[in-house]
Amino acid sequence: MNEVLSLKMVQAESLGKYLQDIWIIALVSVIFHQETNIVLPFLWIILQIFIVSCVQIIMSKTGPRPIIPYIVPMSVLLILFLFNSPLWLYIIGTGISIWRLQIRFNKIQDEQSVESNYHLSFFLVFLVVHFICLIIGIEDYIFPLYSIVILGIVIQSATRLYAVWISTNKQNSASLSHVAGGFSIGLVFVVGLSMLVYFTIPLLRTGFGFLLGKVMTIAIIPFVPLLEYLDKLLNKLEIKIPEEMERIPSEEQTELEPQEVVSETLGGAFPFELIFIVLAILAIILFLRFLMKNKPDELIAEPSVIHYLNKELEDQKEEHEHIGQQSLYKVDTSLLREKYQQFEVEASFYTYNRAKSETVRDWFRRMEWVVQDEFFQVYEEVRYGGQTISSEKAQLFQTNLKTIKNEFFLEKDV
Numbered sequence: 001m002n003e004v005l006s007l008k009m010v011q012a013e014s015l016g017k018y019l020q021d022i023w024i025i026a027l028v029s030v031i032f033h034q035e036t037n038i039v040l041p042f043l044w045i046i047l048q049i050f051i052v053s054c055v056q057i058i059m060s061k062t063g064p065r066p067i068i069p070y071i072v073p074m075s076v077l078l079i080l081f082l083f084n085s086p087l088w089l090y091i092i093g094t095g096i097s098i099w100r101l102q103i104r105f106n107k108i109q110d111e112q113s114v115e116s117n118y119h120l121s122f123f124l125v126f127l128v129v130h131f132i133c134l135i136i137g138i139e140d141y142i143f144p145l146y147s148i149v150i151l152g153i154v155i156q157s158a159t160r161l162y163a164v165w166i167s168t169n170k171q172n173s174a175s176l177s178h179v180a181g182g183f184s185i186g187l188v189f190v191v192g193l194s195m196l197v198y199f200t201i202p203l204l205r206t207g208f209g210f211l212l213g214k215v216m217t218i219a220i221i222p223f224v225p226l227l228e229y230l231d232k233l234l235n236k237l238e239i240k241i242p243e244e245m246e247r248i249p250s251e252e253q254t255e256l257e258p259q260e261v262v263s264e265t266l267g268g269a270f271p272f273e274l275i276f277i278v279l280a281i282l283a284i285i286l287f288l289r290f291l292m293k294n295k296p297d298e299l300i301a302e303p304s305v306i307h308y309l310n311k312e313l314e315d316q317k318e319e320h321e322h323i324g325q326q327s328l329y330k331v332d333t334s335l336l337r338e339k340y341q342q343f344e345v346e347a348s349f350y351t352y353n354r355a356k357s358e359t360v361r362d363w364f365r366r367m368e369w370v371v372q373d374e375f376f377q378v379y380e381e382v383r384y385g386g387q388t389i390s391s392e393k394a395q396l397f398q399t400n401l402k403t404i405k406n407e408f409f410l411e412k413d414v
Helices: 001-030 040-063 066-082 089-103 118-136 141-168 175-219 221-236 250-268 272-293 311-315 322-333 335-348 362-369 374-382 391-413
Strands: none
Touching: 001 040, 001 118, 001 141, 001 221, 040 089, 066 089, 066 374, 089 272, 118 141, 118 362, 175 221, 175 250, 221 362, 322 362, 335 391, 362 374
16 A cells, blocks of 8 residues: 555655646747747646656556657657647747656656746746846737646646645544645635635725725825915026027937937847747757766666556566565665655654654654664654665665564554
């Protein structure tokens, strides 16, 4: 059961990371949202969700294959041409899709609970795209830009919640339907509150302006004599009107007009599209060179390293069970961190609760749990995850946890 949960959790992490990638690209595509018949960011997201669904289904049946990220995007993104997409958009979109699928689905991902710079990057890209569209003068970009931002926040919150739910002990958590229902209710509440604020703010602003005007009218009464005096003083002042001779001659104006026309024609004839195409070709060449140098590892890893439900790996499960246990921790300490978190949850079931201000060493000493001294050193290495560790240390860490469970948890059950 734990292995199935681990498989689902890693798949959710890969899916969540890939969704983060395509949403960043969707923000950038707002600049070119008029290149297709349908608004490009929405078309991009729809096609990418279809791509990632196909990859998820295929890899769950066959396991990771380096060729799959090449075949699926190149086939699915042909749909772009049905919406009058230019060739450069297809090439760039295919290259980005292949790159991110290789990174996300053929390599182990960090846990969703591990903090990352995604949210900061998402906000910065939003500001940069907003600024570029404003400066260049792109029309009708507000609706797609803000729609993508709002959808991105909702989708990323949902995937994060799902990943956290999978990693939580099911005896101490709500069912998936309850979690989804709570998320939906919260989403409806936020949308309703936003709509209420949107429609009531103009009324409140009008009422506030009316009240402020009345207050200012009353407050200015003591200064009426001073204002009348200033008004009379200003009326006595003579305002000098420039004569016709002081104005700019018409000949000088006619000389400036050709210069403005020339500057406008020079700016309009600048080959922006040609420069963009050349840069895109150079980027694709560098990208292909990067792929050739950084090919993903071949499928020679043990089943525990590749976290997918694979019929072939299931057949070899019993034969490589012991090897898998050791190689599992050679890859990422996040899995050891998950084991320890499950240990603390199980300990709480038996009233062996750890105090909030209590260190692990003090907790073990208070519970009189005897472990090897190196256990706490290994704990410091795995407490944050995202690192690698030798199989010997991993085996020591897991053995100590298992010994405590057998000696104290099982005895209390009896």
